[in-house]
Amino acid sequence: MVTDTASKVTIRTTRIFDETLSAYLSGKRRMLHEGGTSSSKTWSILQALLMIARESRHHILISVVSESLPHLRRGAIRDFFRIIGESEDNNPRWSKTAFTYTLPNATIEFFGADDASKVRGPRREVLFINEANNVPWETAQGLDIRTELFTICDWNPVGQFWAHDYWLAPPVPPENAYCHSTYIDAIDVLPPVVVANIESNRDKDDNWWNIYGLGLMGKVTDLVYPRFEQVEKLPDGKLFYGMDFGYLVDPTAVVANVLVGDKLYSQELIYEPGLTNDQIARKLDLLGIRASGAEVWADPDEEKSIEEIRRLGIDCRPGVKGPGSVAYSHQKVNQCYQHWTKDSVNCIKEQRNFRYLRDSRGLLTEKTAHQYSHGMSSRRYAVASHVQGSQQRPRSYGGYKF
Numbered sequence: 019m020v021t022d023t024a025s026k027v028t029i030r031t032t033r034i035f036d037e038t039l040s041a042y043l044s045g046k047r048r049m050l051h052e053g054g055t056s057s058s059k060t061w062s063i064l065q066a067l068l069m070i071a072r073e074s075r076h077h078i079l080i081s082v083v084s085e086s087l088p089h090l091r092r093g094a095i096r097d098f099f100r101i102i103g104e105s106e107d108n109n110p111r112w113s114k115t116a117f118t119y120t121l122p123n124a125t126i127e128f129f130g131a132d133d134a135s136k137v138r139g140p141r142r143e144v145l146f147i148n149e150a151n152n153v154p155w156e157t158a159q160g161l162d163i164r165t166e167l168f169t170i171c172d173w174n175p176v177g178q179f180w181a182h183d184y185w186l187a188p189p190v191p192p193e194n195a196y197c198h199s200t201y202i203d204a205i206d207v208l209p210p211v212v213v214a215n216i217e218s219n220r221d222k223d224d225n226w227w228n229i230y231g232l233g234l235m236g237k238v239t240d241l242v243y244p245r246f247e248q249v250e251k252l253p254d255g256k257l258f259y260g261m262d263f264g265y266l267v268d269p270t271a272v273v274a275n276v277l278v279g280d281k282l283y284s285q286e287l288i289y290e291p292g293l294t295n296d297q298i299a300r301k302l303d304l305l306g307i308r309a310s311g312a313e314v315w316a317d318p319d320e321e322k323s324i325e326e327i328r329r330l331g332i333d334c335r336p337g338v339k340g341p342g343s344v345a346y347s348h349q350k351v352n353q354c355y356q357h358w359t360k361d362s363v364n365c366i367k368e369q370r371n372f373r374y375l376r377d378s379r380g381l382l383t384e385k386t387a388h389q390y391s392h393g394m395s396s397r398r399y400a401v402a403s404h405v406q407g408s409q410q411r412p413r414s415y416g417g418y419k420f
Contacts, residue, residue, distance in 0.1 A: 260400025
């Protein structure tokens with residue numbers, strides 16, 4: 019527990035907050051946070067930045083940067099407003115166009131590393147690079163050079179990247195502080211359901227548990243979809259949709275797709291647990307899908323849900339099904355140059371982690387990482403079914419049912 023002297027509010031903090039603030043106050047040049055999921059890295063760093071901003075005796079600029087602005091809006095910006103207990107709407111301190119929050123002696127700005135004008139913008143006193151392993155070294159280096167006092171980075175250890183090569187290579191420079199953390203460091207503030215969900219993967223996926231549970235160095239190998247690029251928006255073209263059903267824990271994922279030759283463009287539209295079929299249909303209606311009459315290809319094992327949504331006016335259809343259909347749909351997606359819109363934050367994370375699992379002997383299996391399968395399944399249902407329809411394959415092709 020820490021009392022913010024400016025706001026007179028007592029806030030709950032973790033070790034990550036304490037070590038970040040200690041590194042800043044002791045004059046360290048950089049604070050490097052590596053650890054597992056839900057260790058409070060981003061949340062605690064934002065708490066520390068707010069403390070620095072509120073306690074500053076002269077005006078400072080603090081920059082919070084991630085790979086793209088949509089990524090920040092889904093993550094750090096949302097967390098920031100939860101921490102301060104305010105809303106973005108009608109907030110005199112918040113600029114919705116500049117993405118800046120103003121305090122008496124500080125300005126906190128948020129921008130994507132893909133915005134060249136911001137990256138090369140004014141110097142700052144403090145920098146936070148969120149999920150730094152997704153930001154190119156040249157960009158991070160430029161941002162750090164233009165930072166006068168203190169740079170903070172955080173990441174999950176999915177593999178070695180520039181922070182290990184330049185800032186943590188032995189002997190670690192004395193001006194750089196390092197903090198390793200796991201969900202255990204935030205156990206007192208995490209909801210029990212989050213802890214249970216993390217620990218449920220302990221015996222399912224060794225690599226996932228190593229990286230996200232224990233916060234240890236891993237290597238994401240055997241990716242199902244190894245290559246993709248990010249774009250601002252979908253191009254013009256015929257839209258077709260895919261849907262993977264979830265409920266209590268798993269999200270329902272709906273993805274819009276456009277094929278332009280051999281280029282596949284996709285956008286995450288819905289990624290949310292707890293939705294009933296009626297709520298799903300309502301959301302699809304609000305997205306204009308019912309009015310457009312566009313096809314929505316869904317999990318073929320959910321026949322009842324598909325029929326319920328169809329009766330609500332959505333052209334919902336079962337995706338390809340039968341022996342070999344999963345491998346076929348993976349193949350069809352990988353025959354395309356894949357693109358995600360930058361606001362497809364959950365699906366981008368899935369694609370970076372969706373891979374084939376290995377058995378106890380270390381041999382590859384046909385099984386895939388379930389926790390990263392929702393948007394990936396949604397997209398493959400759509401692509402395989404849409405391509406099959408356009409190619410008018412025989413109904414008995416490969417044992418599939420249509």
